[in-house]
Amino acid sequence: MSETLEGHCLCGAVTIRIDGEHDPRPGACHCRMCQRWTGGLFLCFYAAAETVTVEGPVTRFASSSFAERAFCPKCGSHLWMRDLDGTTSGYDLMPGLFDAARDWPLRSEIYADCAMASVRLEGNHHRETRAEYQAKNPHIEGDAR
Amino acid sequence: MGERTGQCLCGAVTIRADMGDTIQACHCVQCQRWTGGGPYLAAKASDVEITGGKKVAAYHASEWGERAVCGTCGATIYWRMQGREPRSVAVGLLDDQSGLTVTEEIFVDHRPAWLPAWQGANQSTEAQELAKLQEFLAEQMP
Numbered sequence: 041m042s043e044t045l046e047g048h049c050l051c052g053a054v055t056i057r058i059d060g061e062h063d064p065r066p067g068a069c070h071c072r073m074c075q076r077w078t079g080g081l082f083l084c085f086y087a088a089a090e091t092v093t094v095e096g097p098v099t100r101f102a103s104s105s106f107a108e109r110a111f112c113p114k115c116g117s118h119l120w121m122r123d124l125d126g127t128t129s130g131y132d133l134m135p136g137l138f139d140a141a142r143d144w145p146l147r148s149e150i151y152a153d154c155a156m157a158s159v160r161l162e163g164n165h166h167r168e169t170r171a172e173y174q175a176k177n178p179h180i181e182g183d184a185r
Numbered sequence: 186m187g188e189r190t191g192q193c194l195c196g197a198v199t200i201r202a203d204m205g206d207t208i209q210a211c212h213c214v215q216c217q218r219w220t221g222g223g224p225y226l227a228a229k230a231s232d233v234e235i236t237g238g239k240k241v242a243a244y245h246a247s248e249w250g251e252r253a254v255c256g257t258c259g260a261t262i263y264w265r266m267q268g269r270e271p272r273s274v275a276v277g278l279l280d281d282q283s284g285l286t287v288t289e290e291i292f293v294d295h296r297p298a299w300l301p302a303w304q305g306a307n308q309s310t311e312a313q314e315l316a317k318l319q320e321f322l323a324e325q326m327p
Contacts, residue, residue: 050219050244050246050252075276076260077193077258077259078220078260078277079226080220080261081220081224082221082223083221101257103194109194109258109259111254111259113256116219116242116244116254116261117218118219118261136218137221143297143298145299156282156285157282157285157286158285158303159226161299161300162301
């Protein structure tokens, strides 16, 4: 999808604009790191780096050797996850920041076999287990369990 | 009730609490923005002990609520009434999440289309929750 979208963190200190190509379907990740970070259910959607403009204060935390997780230092809103290879990587953005994303369909679940028993997502979307995802992404040396 | 432990993503904040087996899912827009999209999943708890409390960053999004994350990694820790002990913690922090069930969903009119309702859980709307909140606040400030 190619349109301009604007999102905000809870306190409004951070504004994220997407002007161009992005995938209007959130994907869920159930790995332990994502559970610990969000507090439960991690969701993100992809936007190419050149389409994303960020204004406001951002705290970045390198949660592994290859990826960072960003949040607003004022209100704690979760903003994105992104590979650490400089400026070329796209953003896995948090859909909760964008009003338009509330009506988007779910794209996929990864680490589907690690989902909390209390969080089961229904539907015929794509699902991958921990083993399947890590086989496709050999740079992942192991998530926190 | 039983003791459960947990920690944030970077390990700077750890929690230990006496916990039952119930979770409240909140679908309000504030919780969606704060967690990034999903409902805030609050595991009911009492006697919550927090280590690394200096790392906890709190934000007051309303006159009554306080939202806390780890200031280092951003992990969601809890929502509580300002000035009161936390009565729940984010379920994602817990080392052992077994046996926990969502028994209550609030602000269900903001639940996203792709997320099914939790069967058997009590459901309440934004209007119902705000009415309860006003009643609670009126009792606190006669």
